[in-house]
Amino acid sequence: MNVEEAKRIVADQKELVEEKLSQNYIKRDVGDVERFLRIPNVLAILGVRRSGKSTLSLMLMKELKVKFAYLNFDDESLFGITTEDLRNIEQAIYEVYGNDVIYLVFDEIHNVKGWELFISRLRESKRIIITGSNSKMLSGELATALTGRHSDIVLFPFSFREYLRFRNINVENPISTRDVVTVKVALEKYLEEGGFPEALIIGKDQVDVIYNDILFKDVVFRYKIREMGKFKEFSRSIISYYSSEVSLSKLTKVVNVDKKTIDLWAFGLENSYLIYFLPRYGEKLKERLTFNKKVYVVDPGVVSRIALRARDKGRVIENVVAIKLLRENQLKGLYYIKGKDFEVDFYDELNSRLIQVTYAVDKVEEREIKGLMKANELVKARELIVVTYDIEGKEEREGKEIKFIPLYKFLLKY
Numbered sequence: 549m550n551v552e553e554a555k556r557i558v559a560d561q562k563e564l565v566e567e568k569l570s571q572n573y574i575k576r577d578v579g580d581v582e583r584f585l586r587i588p589n590v591l592a593i594l595g596v597r598r599s600g601k602s603t604l605s606l607m608l609m610k611e612l613k614v615k616f617a618y619l620n621f622d623d624e625s626l627f628g629i630t631t632e633d634l635r636n637i638e639q640a641i642y643e644v645y646g647n648d649v650i651y652l653v654f655d656e657i658h659n660v661k662g663w664e665l666f667i668s669r670l671r672e673s674k675r676i677i678i679t680g681s682n683s684k685m686l687s688g689e690l691a692t693a694l695t696g697r698h699s700d701i702v703l704f705p706f707s708f709r710e711y712l713r714f715r716n717i718n719v720e721n722p723i724s725t726r727d728v729v730t731v732k733v734a735l736e737k738y739l740e741e742g743g744f745p746e747a748l749i750i751g752k753d754q755v756d757v758i759y760n761d762i763l764f765k766d767v768v769f770r771y772k773i774r775e776m777g778k779f780k781e782f783s784r785s786i787i788s789y790y791s792s793e794v795s796l797s798k799l800t801k802v803v804n805v806d807k808k809t810i811d812l813w814a815f816g817l818e819n820s821y822l823i824y825f826l827p828r829y830g831e832k833l834k835e836r837l838t839f840n841k842k843v844y845v846v847d848p849g850v851v852s853r854i855a856l857r858a859r860d861k862g863r864v865i866e867n868v869v870a871i872k873l874l875r876e877n878q879l880k881g882l883y884y885i886k887g888k889d890f891e892v893d894f895y896d897e898l899n900s901r902l903i904q905v906t907y908a909v910d911k912v913e914e915r916e917i918k919g920l921m922k923a924n925e926l927v928k929a930r931e932l933i934v935v936t937y938d939i940e941g942k943e944e945r946e947g948k949e950i951k952f953i954p955l956y957k958f959l960l961k962y
């Protein structure tokens with residue numbers, strides 16, 4: 549690709565960006581992202597496809613009021629480009645945007661071979677945002693060039709709080725009966741439709757489009773999967789296990805492929821951020837095939853549209869809590885605890901909390917509380933919480949306080 553061709557692509561995309569910048573977007577709760585751009589000066593925004601990564605980068609540039617250049621490498625005219633092409637692209641960027649541009653935003657650059665060294669060189673003089681929907685993009689051999697020199701955040705589809713903002717419901721701290729009702733009605737809808745911005749703008753069928761895009765572009769294409777039918781069946785089966793323990797070995801028999809293949813497919817789905825495997829506390833992470841794990845799905849909308857079994861409210865609620873915790877902990881320090889005769893849904897090690905989730909409307913079952921107490925003998929957590937559907941209050945057991953928090957409050961405040 550020569551510089552002239554590259555210039556045309558950069559200029560075409562510049563027009564699209566200008567149009568995007570003129571629109572109003574929903575503010576994302578991602579903390580002080582700008583901070584990441586100061587030192588070190590590469591910020592990677594990772595996360596499931598269509599969660600709003602490029603929009604967030606553009607919002608950030610707008611907020612900082614800085615001059616920046618943008619290029620999306622997920623553009624057909626840029627497929628198959630080489631390391632040499634990157635030099636011409638760089639020059640084209642300066643010609644289109646000016647030599648004095650300091651901030652560079654690159655979408656999906658990880659599809660280009662040798663991108664890490666390119667970024668590593670640019671970072672000497674520029675501040676860079678890269679986005680990607682592959683959790684392994686920063687763990688390859690070449691990425692060592694960037695080790696310790698980038699911050700990364702994982703962006704999820706809208707959280708419940710962001711969803712309320714999108715629906716123009718300005719109740720972050722509902723107290724009056726009317727506000728509580730409004731928020732609870734919105735929560736029911738959120739549990740059904742989820743938080744992919746496009747699914748809320750275009751309609752729920754868009755979830756299917758996004759789901760298929762993830763399967764094909766982020767897994768099938770990347771991992772060169774040929775048995776499409778079986779892979780789709782596998783993906784749907786594993787999603788149907790949301791909020792449950794899953795045995796990959798068993799799925800091998802259901803889908804009828806060998807263990808190595810299943811392992812690769814599960815790896816692919818997890819790397820695309822579509823599903824997340826929560827490990828059991830205290831267990832050494834061996835191979836995916838053998839370790840005990842529970843599976844959670846990135847968005848309630850995907851659960852509603854794709855899972856095979858009848859919708860189970862208790863599990864839907866547990867899934868939404870899992871995603872909130874994963875989002876806030878940025879995928880770190882979360883486990884479930886399972887002993888001989890007890891289970892606790894989440895051990896949030898970072899915040900020293902044990903969290904049980906139940907679809908209780910008028911009474912929390914004794915077994916849920918016993919589970920908390922037993923797990924607490926093991927981990928000595930600071931806080932013990934039961935997330936309920938509608939019960940609020942406190943109870944003391946053996947000198948330890950247990951809080952009962954309704955789901956809407958937990959999602960908004962905790």
Ligand SMILES: Nc1ncnc2c1ncn2[C@@H]1O[C@H](COP(=O)(O)OP(=O)(O)OP(=O)(O)O)[C@@H](O)[C@H]1O
Pocket residue numbers: 572573574575576596597598599600601602603604655656679681745746
């Ligand atoms: N904060 C927001 N407010 C309103 N709409 C949004 C917001 N973020 C994203 N969207 C909409 O969602 C869609 C996907 O957003 P975007 O392209 O930023 O996602 P992405 O994660 O970069 O996608 P991909 O992984 O495919 O590159 C776009 O149509 C965008 O307009």
